[in-house]
Amino acid sequence: MDTSESSSESGTEPDAKASAPDGTRQRGWRRWAMDTRPLRRPAYRRLWSSTVVTAVGSQLTAVAVPKQIYDITGSSAWVGAASLAGLLPLIVFALWGGAVADTVDRRKLLLITNTGIAVTSLLFWIQAVTGMASVAALMLLLALQQAFWGLNAPARNASIARLVPEDELPAANALGSTVMQTGQVVGPLLAGVLIPVIGLPELYLIDALALCVTVWAVCKLPALPPLAGTPVRRAGVREVVAGFRYIARHKVLLLSFLADIVAMVFGMPRALFPQLAAETYAPYGEGLALGLLFAAIPIGAVAGGLFSGTFSRARRHGWMVIGAVVVWGAAITGFGLSGSLWLAVAFLVVAGVADMVSMVFRGAILLSAATDEMRGRMQGVFTVVVAGGPRLADVLHGGAGSAA
Template sequence: MDTSESSSEPQTPAADEGKRTRRRWAMDTRPLRRPAYRRLWSSTIVTAVGSQLTAVAVPKQVYDITGSSAWVGAASLAGLLPLIVFALWGGAIADSMDRRKLLLITNSGIAVTSVLFWLHAVTGLESVVVLMLLLAVQQAFWGLNAPARNASIARLVPEQELAAANALGSTVMQTGQVVGPLLAGVLIPVIGLPELYLIDALALCVTVWAVYRLPSLPPLAGTGPRRAGVREIAAGFRYISLHKVLLLSFLADIVAMVFGMPRALFPQLASQTYAPYGEGFALGLLFAAIPIGAVLGGLFSGTFSRARRHGWMVIGAVVAWGAAITGFGFSDSLWLAVVFLALAGVADMVSMVFRGAILLSAATDEMRGRMQGVFTVVVAGGPRLADVLHGSAGSAFGARTAVAGGGILVVVVMLSLALAVPALRRYRV
């Protein structure tokens, strides 16, 4: 038989079915057909890694200067208050001005801050106070940037593609959390710590160019506040209180993170429960497992991103997170623990995708910036509250008991909320 002739024959029905099956479970890339969203998303690929280089470099530099982990913790807290304040304010600003212009200003500000980090490092100033001030400024810019960036997505893709767009963005960010620290560990001995800041600054230049090419995103005609003050921020909280599905989407994340994020106990578990595997090796696996699971969830997000019952998807994902964390708490084997944490990461990805989609679809455009501002505060603050709660519980009851108890609490509280308030159960696109 002539092979050239046979290769030109039309594909069989089985092959077509195979392609359709792959499309159903693989990541839904429909939003990437939209040029504006594609520009925004492609810029995230670069900055997701670059920002993690700075996230590693700052605590490393603080520790090199002071030799104290307490100073590292203090530096982290120095960035928390500006992040909270400016995220809330930034949400109101994003509702009152052209979001593209706000993104240009804030991304440029973050890039300048990275250059200042680099100058501080190369000049050998070695001032922890300067580092903490720069970190506070950087987090303020990031707090202003995040609400505008996330709120813009609903103007770039149609409503039925919001979940897919969130999956694409979340997968890139989670990948950055895995690749960035590993890359930083490789690069520091080769090129030195200061250059990590410079790489981040250059990556942000790519982001600025991508944002510059976005269409203008002013408030829709006749909507949005004329100013961005305390009254407008308070109006955002009133809006949340009056829309139960939005309120429950925030509560779902708070429940999952505060009761069920056990990262503060990872060092104790690595040194006690999983010490036979090697403390450093165990600690690295524990910290990497959740982001890796989230990345895998994103890569196979076609299995869930087309679901229309967004409320049930959030409820199921939070319950699955709690169940996986409970399993982790009962695990004697490091490998079984990593599997449970990875499953928790998959559940976290599902939750992120649909909570983000609800915030963009259930809120009007004039409120989206403020909703994203509150979302930024919840995402940043929840894990820090969890660190305090789990650290205290671990000292009082033991690490494994604290982890398993937290996971059970997540399941019980989330199911109770879902039963008590039907708004989230009923919500669908």
């Protein structure tokens, strides 16, 4: 039996030797193409496959909820309030979920949380198809769904280091991040096509059915209990605090989080896109401008992922993050100075590539620099930073745009 398969199926730390590259060096475009070695490992392939299915399905719900709330209220303020209603439980349960992921079998936690997300999507469909038209019910379901997501994400991300060797972590992160970014592009476009054809309620149903495939894929994963010798702990406030102390003691982890917070809060301009589309880039057509602005960063991220073959050969992950943040800042500055829509979109695409590079290597740092008993909590904080940073940027830049 292939050594990579046996190590992945056992749920133990994978053998790094199994991932050694071929004796011949890759040449030409192949050395730049995405490194797919992690997909040779059955356990990681199943986890990745579950991400492929939900990447698009979750975006259908992400479009359907604000659309339904706006249809009921006719108010963008209610749409914003719903976003806040989903953010708070996501933050709380991501931090707690990280501690839980460090104390239980991560496979079981993934089964429970994915089932919970699927049931929530089914409830979304029921309330929509029955014509309930209740904003309170929608916000309650959204809060419940985000709570399950908060519990799910740390366990899912922390499991990667148990399924692939350390030298394949950048490639594994690139594969997962590319799928998620692709979902952010394809999902909303697919929702826009499907709503006039099958109606809004069916978007929820498609998401629920897709999550059934995810649950099946997770069932096929090996058990992922705490490693032998790990002290038995209970997931509580003390363990969450211990996670923050661990970050404070390890500068490489602390700086990776700070770099992302600074880049996102001060550099994510998406709150300005509607105003820019309506005013600065109005001659190009408001609808076209708005669509291009929102799609540019994810498209750049997908492009960065598709040509991430060299990531696995990078050795100075910290410098890669720093370089990516510098490029992100320069690209966003160029975007801010652009009078042409096409130039602005080009700068945003470059920013998306830089964001992908930063995301991949920050993820690799978190998984390799933290011990397995701390990986769940590190991923919990990572989830909060990724979810909260852009929303804080929305408040900051939205206020600045209104004052201008």
